Every structure is written in structure tokens, then in C-alpha cells.
Amino acid sequence: AQKVTQAQTEISVVEKEDVTLDCVYETRDTTYYLFWYKQPPSGELVFLIRRNSFDEQNEISGRYSWNFQKSTSSFNFTITASQVVDSAVYFCALSVPNDYKLSFGAGTTVTVRA
């Protein structure tokens, strides 16, 4: 069974501060897929990024960056220079081949204050 843990329940920052969201995952599969989703108050889950287990290269996309470390089973996500519009609940998720359902963490509520 797959498990995703997001230990941070809530994070509150002032605009322009960086925010790092932690995600730890558990799976016995050697091939797996990791995701980050954002859920604004409207309710829709917005896809942000996806990483395959065989690709540990970390990247930056605009104000978003992620740090995938297999050795510690972590997939952390950073928002640089946060903005009020970044306020939302952020979910980390995991899926594996032959199953493909998303196993979500409990989510981290990010509040960015002006």
C-alpha cells in the first residue's frame, strides 16, 4: 500500500517570503509517480508538477521548485517569493503502475498575508 505524509498542517507567511512544503512517501514499488496539487477555495484540484521515480533531477518552474530525494523518500515543494494568490491547500500525491489511483497526503494549508 502507498502512503503519503505531509507533517505540516498549516503554514502562514508574509508576502514575498519563500514557503517549503514537506512530503514523505512510502511505497514498495520501484517505479512510482509523485505529484503536487493545489486546491484554492473554489475546490478544484490544480495540477502543479509530476515527477517519475527514475528521474531525480530537481527543477525550477517559475516560482515553483521541488526537491526529490529517493534516499529519504521525500518530495518537497518550494514556492519562491510567495504571493497572496498562492494561499490554498497543497496536496502531495503518489501513484504506482497497474494501480494508478492517487494516494494523497492530508494537505498543508498555506496562508500568504499581504
Added chain:
Amino acid sequence: KAGVTQTPRYLIKTRGQQVTLSCSPISGHRSVSWYQQTPGQGLQFLFEYFSETQRNKGNFPGRFSGRQFSNSRSEMNVSTLELGDSALYLCASKKELNTEAFFGQGTRLTVV
């Protein structure tokens, strides 16, 4: 390109009734999956359909069922509603099984 469309957005039903929720996936996407979101249990997988076949089912009672049509649109049905079925029901579509899922805005079901 239109996103995933779920109807209705809000529903209020009485215990014991049944309800049908609808989901239209992104054009060209063949997979549709359903998730239930509640404050207590978080996001939980209900089932996934691919090319009209149910590929996977979550740990929910038989009162929860679904289907997918030839145009990839999907419906989810809950019979004999219970108070605990009150939740946000999210539908997601994927182009293929191993690609990222795109979600609709959800249907908020309240059972009274």
C-alpha cells in the same frame, strides 16, 4: 481547451435518497476517476474507468457505483444516502492511465 466539467456543483439530498453525479472529461482523455473529500478522511479514491471499463475500485460500500459512456463521460451514483456521504466529490480525467490527472471543481453533496 475545456477542462473537466462536473454537474451539478451543489446538491442537497435527504437520507435514504439516491443521487447521480456527472463528469465530462477533457476532450481526448479516456480515463475518468472519482474521489471523495471530507474533513475527516481527506481525499479518498472511489473508482477509475478507462475506455468504459472499471479498472480500479476504492474501499467504499456497494452503494457507490459508477459507469463510463462511449464518449468518456462518467456518472457516479450513490444509493440509500447516509449523513456521512456528505462530501465534495471530485472527478479527474487523464489522457492515459499513467499520465497526470486533471480535476473538475467538484460536486458538493449535503445529506440532511
